[in-house]
Amino acid sequence: xxxxxxxxxxxxxxxxxxxxxxxxxxxxxxxxxxxxxxxxxxxxxxxxxxxxxxxxxxxxxxxxxxxxxxxxxxxxxxxxxxxxxxxxxxxxxxxxxxxxxxxxxxxxxx
Amino acid sequence: xxxxxxxxxxxxxxxxxxxxxxxxxxxxxxxxxxxxxxxxxxxxxxxxxxxxxxxxxxxxxxxxxxxxxxxxxxxxxxxxxxxxxxxxxxxxxxxxxxxxxxxxxxxxxxxxx
Numbered sequence: 425x426x427x428x429x430x431x432x433x434x435x436x437x438x439x440x441x442x443x444x445x446x447x448x449x450x451x452x453x454x455x456x457x458x459x460x461x462x463x464x465x466x467x468x469x470x471x472x473x474x475x476x477x478x479x480x481x482x483x484x485x486x487x488x489x490x491x492x493x494x495x496x497x498x499x500x501x502x503x504x505x506x507x508x509x510x511x512x513x514x515x516x517x518x519x520x521x522x523x524x525x526x527x528x529x530x531x532x533x534x
Numbered sequence: 535x536x537x538x539x540x541x542x543x544x545x546x547x548x549x550x551x552x553x554x555x556x557x558x559x560x561x562x563x564x565x566x567x568x569x570x571x572x573x574x575x576x577x578x579x580x581x582x583x584x585x586x587x588x589x590x591x592x593x594x595x596x597x598x599x600x601x602x603x604x605x606x607x608x609x610x611x612x613x614x615x616x617x618x619x620x621x622x623x624x625x626x627x628x629x630x631x632x633x634x635x636x637x638x639x640x641x642x643x644x645x646x647x
Contacts, residue, residue, distance in 0.1 A: 456634055467538070467624050467638030468577070513576065517634060520590050524577035 432511060434529045443501040445528045447514035452495060454516035454523075459488060459499045462527070463510045471499070471512075506532050537561065538639035540625050546645045549615060555642045557608040557625030565631040566608040568600060571641070572621035583608060584631040615646045 437443045449457065455476045460468035474481045474488045474497075481488050487500040497514050513527035538559045547553050559566060568580040582590035583602040597619075599611040608625055622643050626636040 458634055465640065467626070467640050469638070470635050473634055515577075520582055520631060521592075522579045526576045 432527050432529045434531060436531045436533055437504045438533050439504060439506060441504055443499075443504045443508070443530060445499045445501075445512050445530065447497040447499075447525045447528075449495050449497060449514065449516040449525070450523065451516060451518055452492070454518045456517040457488070457490060457497050458515045458517070459486075459497075459512060460515065460524075461508075461510045461512055468513070501530075504530075504532050506534070508532055538625060538627055538637050540623075540639035540642050542642060543640065544643045544645075546647060547612070547615065548647055549617070551615075552611070552613040554612065555610040555623055555625075555644075557610075557639055559606055559608075559625075559627040559637070559639075561627055561637060563627040563629050563637070564605055565628045565633070566602060566605070567626040567628075567636065568598075568608065568610050569624040569626065569638075570621050571624055577624070581610075582631060589631055612644075615644075617646050620644055620646045 458473045459471040461471050462468045472483045472486050472488050474490050479490050485502045489498045501508055509530055509532045511527040511529050513525045515522050515524045541556045564585050566583045570578045570580055579592050580594045581600045585605055586602045597614050601609040622641040624641045625639045628636045
C-alpha cells in the first residue's frame with residue numbers, strides 16, 4: 425500500500441528527533457490541505473488538515489504550517505518514533521477535486 | 535468488522551477478463567471514493583459517490599465502471615484492461631462529500647497481464 429516504484433525523497437531521522445516534511449502545492453485557489461501517512465501494506469491514514477485561512481495547526485505531536493505566499497506546506501513531527509516510519513504525502517483540495525503529492529519516505533533510525 | 539474493507543487484496547487478470555473490486559465501509563458514511571495509486575504517479579482520484587449518486591468522474595476510461603448500490607458498498611467493475619492499469623486501487627469513505635477526513639481501505643493490488 426505504498427507508492428512503490430516512485431523515486432520518493434527520503435528523510436532519515438534519529439529516533440527522538442523532530443522531523444520536518446515539506447510539500448509544494450500547485451493551485452493558489454486550493455482551500456484545504458491534508459497530510460496523510462501510508463505504512464507499508466496499508467491505505468493512507470489521515471493525520472492532520474488545515475484550511476487556507478490558517479497558517480498553523482497543531483495536533484498530537486504533529487504541526488502543519490501553511491505558507492500561501494510560496495505555496496508551501498510542511499508537516500512537523502515531534503519526538504519521532506519508529507512507528508512514524510512511513511510515506512507521508514500532502515493533498516490540496518478545491519471543490520471536490522483532490523490533488524496528491526508524490527510523497528516523502530520517512531525512515532526513523534534507532 | 536470496522537473501518538473500510540476491500541476485497542480481493544490481490545488480483546491478477548488478463549486483458550480480456552472481467553473482474554470486480556469490492557469495497558465496504560462500516561462507518562456510517564455517506565460518501566465513497568475510488569483512487570488509483572500506481573508505481574509512477576501520485577494518488578489519483580477516480581470516482582466520488584454521495585448517497586449512491588456519482589458526483590465526480592475524473593476522466594476515467596470507460597473500461598472502469600463504478601457501482602454504488604447503497605451507501606455502504608462500492609464496486610469497481612473492470613473489463614478489457616491494459617497492462618498500464620496495473621496499480622493499487624484504494625477505496626475511501628467520508629461522512630459527506632466535502633468532509634475531507636477520508637478513511638481508506640487497504641487497497642486491491644491489481645496486476646494486468
